[in-house]
Each structure stands twice: as C-alpha cells, then as structure tokens.
Amino acid sequence: MDSTQLVLLALLLGALIGVGITLLLVVAVRARERILRENSDALPTGVSAVLAALDEPAAVVDSSGTVLEISHAADSLGFVPGRPLEYPGLRDLLKVARGAGTAHESMRLPTGKLKGQERLISARISRLTERWFLLIARDLTEQERLQQMRQDFISNTSHELKTPVGAITLLAEAIDTAADEPEEVRRFASRISAEAERLGQLTGRIMHLSRLQATDELTTFGDVAIDEVVTAAIESNAVQADSEGVELVRGGDRGLYVRGDAQILIEAVGNLIANAIAYSPRNSRVGIGVRGDGEAVDIAVTDQGIGISEADQERVFERFYRADQARSRRTGGTGLGLSIVKHAVYRHGGEVKLWSQPDRGSTFTIRLPRIEAPVREPERRPKSSARKAARSLKKEKA
Structure with a gap:
C-alpha cells in the first residue's frame, strides 16, 4: 500500500470519527435540553397563548395534579393555580393520562353552590411533556338540560293535546247517543266548544313559542313606548280582572322607550298580568310598576297571591310546567305563558327576574x-286636512 492510499484511509477514518463525535454531541445536547425541559418550571412555548384563547375551562397541571396555569373560564370549575385538582374524578383521569399519554371521560362534578346539584363535564387530559399535562373540560350541563327540555316538550305536548282531543271525541259520541234529548245535546255541544277553544289556545301558544325561538323572526323592531305597552296589556286583561274581583293598579315612571316589537312585548306583559290575576284572591290588587334608569327599563308585575315555593321558582319558566296543577286546570292555563315571556324578553336583549314567597x-x-325617546316630526295632519277642506270648499263654490 503506497503513501497515497494511507493518506486517503487516514482521511476517511478521521471523517468517520468526526461524524461520530458530532452525532454524539447532538444526542447529548438534545438529551440535555429534554432534561432541562422536564425539570424546568417554565411552561412550553405557546401554552399560555392557547389557554388565553380558550373559552372553555382549561388548565395546565403537573404530574402530581397541581394546577399551574388556567384559562379565564377555569375558575367556574374551581381550578386555582398552585392548588391540586379538587375533584377525585379528574385526579383519576390524570393517572390514566400519565400512562397512556391522553385520557378522556365524561363525569359529574358537584357545583359547590347548592347541595345535590352537579355539573356534567367532558374532560380530556393530554401530555405536553413528561412533566406537564393539559386539561380541557367542556361543560355539558346546559346541553343536557336543553335535551331534557326537548324530550319533556314532546312528551308534554302529546299529553296536553291528547286531553282536549280525547274529550272532544267522547263528547261527540255522547251527542250521538243522546240525539233524542235536546237538552243533553246542547250541554255536550257547549262542552265541545269549550274544549275546542282550549285546543285552539294551546296550539296557538305552541306556534307562538316556536316563532319566538326561531332565529329569523322578530324583524319588525322599532321604537316602542313602554306607556303604550303597559296600557294595552292592562286593557287586554281588564275583563278578566273585573270577573275575578282583582283591581289593577298602575304606577311608576312615564315616557320610557325600548327597541323591539310592540305586539310581542304587549303579550309578554299581558301574560304576567293574566297570571297575577289568576293566582290572586278576590278583593286584592295587582300592581304594574315601571322604573327606568340610565341603562334599562324595569316593568314589574306584583300580586298578593299564593306565592311560589323556592323549589318551583327555578322551573316556572319551563314549557308546560305548572307550580299549582289544580289551579291551572281550573283556570284553563296551558303552562306556556311564562315560557313565552322568557323567550320574548330574551329576544329583546333583556331578562326576567322573579321574587316570591309562599302566601306573600x-x-x-x-x-x-x-x-332615548325618539324625536317626533311636527304633526302635519291638521295642515293637510285644512288644505283638503279648502279645496273641497272651492269645488263646492265652483
């Protein structure tokens, strides 16, 4: 082997040794960086930005379950930086994620407000590093409640419609049987008319509620005078109030305006007045008061009736729910009035509040x-009428 070949061989060995040393250095540097990341107290780059952008409760926790950083919505589930996860279900889910890298489960968590109340959440925990884990919890409580309301609506609607339809069928058969007895026929016919009216009222309210819940409705918004809304709502219930021996008393501020659909607001206030009359004793009062501040207008309807228990107050706005079943049947209530009020007010960007105590x-x-009160243009009708009258007089003279 000559000297040239020896030189080339030496160069090749040197290059291989250099590459090997470089690879060893790269592996060592990466291992060092990995160890530093795992032992570092700093979160991985971008995690804080992700948490800030999330609308759902989320948190970064370490392998022991201590919360390090949270999203703005995480305090609703009691996540507090520096404290361990409060709920055993989440701690158990973290144990699974430590082994598998990710874990997902739906679970119920206590709300911490009222005993026995729970939230349904869908929790997912994913590994960020060997030390850090990302926990995202999606609250499914409202979704579950709406699903239950849909099922209740279908069930209750079927039941409510079946009652008058069945009554009409039976009464029609009774008329056929009593065809030779005019007095009985008239009595049964009168009851059929009452049931048909009840059925029409129920279907009409169901359709109205469906329209309020549709996204493409309420397109005829305008400036609405609260004075006109309250006056119309009181007038629509005046006959009922007189027959029940209940006095309607109006008070409060005048000249207030909101943006909305006047007819829908009249029906919403009218429903509250009708309910107040139905649940008030004779010789009592129902007050309708209006108060305005810089931001909102409050329309309050107060009765001196039987009141609503605390357990029923959270459900009175549900469709077909009746706090007093016997009285509702006696007064012909459909159980949809307060639900219509709630959806009508929400579609106007408002809210409905309730205060009540039994027997108070x-x-x-x-x-x-x-x-603000709209600026009205000067009334021109008299001037126009005067011109028309003048033209008519000229023609008559001609």
Whole structure:
C-alpha cells in the first residue's frame, strides 16, 4: 500500500470519527435540553397563548395534579393555580393520562353552590411533556338540560293535546247517543266548544313559542313606548280582572322607550298580568310598576297571591310546567305563558327576574335595554286636512 492510499484511509477514518463525535454531541445536547425541559418550571412555548384563547375551562397541571396555569373560564370549575385538582374524578383521569399519554371521560362534578346539584363535564387530559399535562373540560350541563327540555316538550305536548282531543271525541259520541234529548245535546255541544277553544289556545301558544325561538323572526323592531305597552296589556286583561274581583293598579315612571316589537312585548306583559290575576284572591290588587334608569327599563308585575315555593321558582319558566296543577286546570292555563315571556324578553336583549314567597305573593320583573325617546316630526295632519277642506270648499263654490 503506497503513501497515497494511507493518506486517503487516514482521511476517511478521521471523517468517520468526526461524524461520530458530532452525532454524539447532538444526542447529548438534545438529551440535555429534554432534561432541562422536564425539570424546568417554565411552561412550553405557546401554552399560555392557547389557554388565553380558550373559552372553555382549561388548565395546565403537573404530574402530581397541581394546577399551574388556567384559562379565564377555569375558575367556574374551581381550578386555582398552585392548588391540586379538587375533584377525585379528574385526579383519576390524570393517572390514566400519565400512562397512556391522553385520557378522556365524561363525569359529574358537584357545583359547590347548592347541595345535590352537579355539573356534567367532558374532560380530556393530554401530555405536553413528561412533566406537564393539559386539561380541557367542556361543560355539558346546559346541553343536557336543553335535551331534557326537548324530550319533556314532546312528551308534554302529546299529553296536553291528547286531553282536549280525547274529550272532544267522547263528547261527540255522547251527542250521538243522546240525539233524542235536546237538552243533553246542547250541554255536550257547549262542552265541545269549550274544549275546542282550549285546543285552539294551546296550539296557538305552541306556534307562538316556536316563532319566538326561531332565529329569523322578530324583524319588525322599532321604537316602542313602554306607556303604550303597559296600557294595552292592562286593557287586554281588564275583563278578566273585573270577573275575578282583582283591581289593577298602575304606577311608576312615564315616557320610557325600548327597541323591539310592540305586539310581542304587549303579550309578554299581558301574560304576567293574566297570571297575577289568576293566582290572586278576590278583593286584592295587582300592581304594574315601571322604573327606568340610565341603562334599562324595569316593568314589574306584583300580586298578593299564593306565592311560589323556592323549589318551583327555578322551573316556572319551563314549557308546560305548572307550580299549582289544580289551579291551572281550573283556570284553563296551558303552562306556556311564562315560557313565552322568557323567550320574548330574551329576544329583546333583556331578562326576567322573579321574587316570591309562599302566601306573600310574587313579583315578576321584565328588564329591557333602554333607548332615548325618539324625536317626533311636527304633526302635519291638521295642515293637510285644512288644505283638503279648502279645496273641497272651492269645488263646492265652483
């Protein structure tokens, strides 16, 4: 082997040794960086930005379950930086994630507000590093409640419609049987008319509620005078109030305006007044008060009736729910009035509040965003009428 070949061989060995040393250095540097990341107290790059962008409760926790950083919505589930995860279910899920890298489970967590109340959440924990884990919890409580409401709506609607339809069928058969007895026929016919009216009222309210819940409705918004809304709502219930021996008393501020659909607001306030009359004793009062501040208009309807228990107050706005079943049947209530009120007010950007105590009466308050009184153009009708009268007089003279 000559010297040239020896030189080339030496160069090749040197290159191989250099590459090997470089690879060893790269592996060592990466291992060092990995160890530093695992032992570092700093979160991985971008995690804080991700947490800030999340609308759902989320948190970064270490392998022991201590919370390090949270999203803005995480405090609703009791996540506090520096403290361990409060719920055993989440701690158990973290143990699974430590072994598998990721874990997902739906679970119920206590709300911490009222005994026995729970939240349904869908929790997912994923590994960020060997030390850090990302926990995202999606609250399914409202979704579950809406699903239950849909099922209740279908069930209750079927039941409510079946009652008058069945009654009409039986009464029709009774008329056929009593065809030779005019008095009985008239009595059964009168009851058929009452059941048909009840059926029409029920279907009409169901359709109205469906329209309120549709996204493409309420397109005829305009400036609405609260004075006109309250006056119309009182007038629509005046006959009922007189027959029940209940006095309607109006008070409060005048000249307030909101943005909305006047007819829908009249029906919402009218439903509250009708309920107040139905649940009030004879010789009592129902007050309708209006108060405005810089931001909103409050319309309060107060009765001196039987009141609503605390257990029923959270459910009175549900469709077909009746706190007093016997009285509702006696008064012909459909159980949809307060649900219509709630959806009508929500579609106007407002809210409905309730205060009540058994045997002390109830107060339902509609709160709507206030607007400034619109500027009215000068009335020109008299001038126009005068011109028309003048033209007519000229023609007559001609």
